[in-house]
Amino acid sequence: MIITLALITGLRRGELLGLEWHYIDWETGVISVEQSVSLSPGGDAHVKEPKTKGSRRKVAIPSAMLRELQVYRAHKADEFEKIGDRWQGNGRYVVFCHPDGKAFHQERPYLWFREFLKKNGLRYIRFHDLRHTSATLLINQGIYAKVISERLGHGNIGTTMNVYGHVLRTADQSAADKFESVLELKSDAIQHITDEI
Template sequence: MANVENRGNGSYRLTVILGYDEKGTPIRERKTVKAKNMKEAKKLLTLFEAEILTGEYFKAEDKMTLNNFFPQWLEKHAKDTLSPDTLQNYISILQKRILPKYGHFKLEDIKTIHVVNFINDLKKNGQRLDGKDGKLSASSVLNCYKAFNNVLSCAYRWKLIKENPAIGAKPPNGKAKKSEVYSKEELSQLMQLLDDKPLFWKTLILLAISTGAREGEIAGLEWKHVDFEKGTIRIEQAITEIKGKGVQIKGTKTGKERTVSVPEKLLEMLKKMELTSRQDKWKVRDLWEWPDHFFIFGNEFGKPIRPDSIGQWWRRFTKKNDFKHIRFHDLRHTSATLLINEGVHAKVISERLGHADISTTMNIYGHVLEEADKTAASHFELFFKKMN
């Protein structure tokens, strides 16, 4: 049941009865609107009733600002659904970039144009927060959009807004620059440079190249993950560093576990490392910091290496030896590219890298596969020439 009451001066009160309580008292939902006449007011009443029946109507007291919604998003959604690294990144973006601009907005007042303007402003000069010159990278702009979209998407699912305004804003292209990789000749030079380096770092670098594992996954490897008889390493977890909490264990990036075969030479190096590690653990005994874990690349007290320290060591190493520098993560791309050029099937490479599916591998390394395919065709060309 619904009715309209003329309040005078073009003001009308719309009333919709939702039902009755245990005492028989009507449960009403009211809304005051402006209309030219009763006919227009009744049209507004029909829309009002429809909003209530479809769950799209929000009471004034239910409407909240983005600032007020942020802690609810954080506690009831983000902490349970986002990885530690992504969560930390989104919180930083929201607190430093989004809330200062839009925090005072009511959720329902945030429109698509606001998200569009937000993205557009990020593409301009002067948006870096580290004080350096230049523009934000495309991937950084995309991450900012993703953070904004995540919050608004959550508000939409909880029926606090009628639609997610971020959907209408075209996400920026976050494609990274083409990765650099080492050639076979450069890998040979690298092996020579590593020859006299500590076993710890020599093993870590060779493991990165041969398995294509990510920094966090390497840091998360434990001795229980190594099967010396089968010559394999099980990659099932990673180490991440959370601000204020230190290093913690998490799952792999895609949530997939995988078993990777490794070269015999690397197994020999790992055996030497294990012997030293067990001796260190026996020496410190009760001072062992992670009693339930035994990390391959931990310190003398069992604490796992921080993923970022791996990249830092790598940069110092290449600079000191005047060797071509690529990101440590690009050793992963080097591993994949080398296997592709050696004719290894894309499915096998996808499994070794721990991609969610083979399409990810094809998207990332499609250009390399195309070049390898052309090389394969050239072999047939030589074969056909011999037939003449």
């Protein structure tokens, strides 16, 4: 679930770990990014404000993802029922946590993802690369850079352009190539008219 959500939203690892259930709008399918989990000097996970002012944002998710989250929420509710008074969520109900509600250490997704890739014979990428994959998929679908920038929580569009400039240039070349067939059709039409004259 965390991998799918990372791919679809482009949220940072800490933002995924800081996501609480009440930040998901079940009516509109919008996630509010309001906090992040980071490590304290003692190595414990703690919740803090997002990375930058622009990091506080709303990210829409497709209805299929919303349905998957509802199934996952029912699973987590069962865990909550079983754990009873041993709950250690400290008043927070985060989406991704230990069965007893305790927040995951920030390295947990990375370590789990690394093992998942190895076990399934997949090429190694960092967990953070799921964020880059999300942005690249959106660029290749023709989504405006400004929209992608806002989804990623970049402070300004310049950051997005700097990080994904090479992908945007490739997408731009692909767009230019699409005009090749238009120009060929036009050229053929002109040739046909000239032949008839």
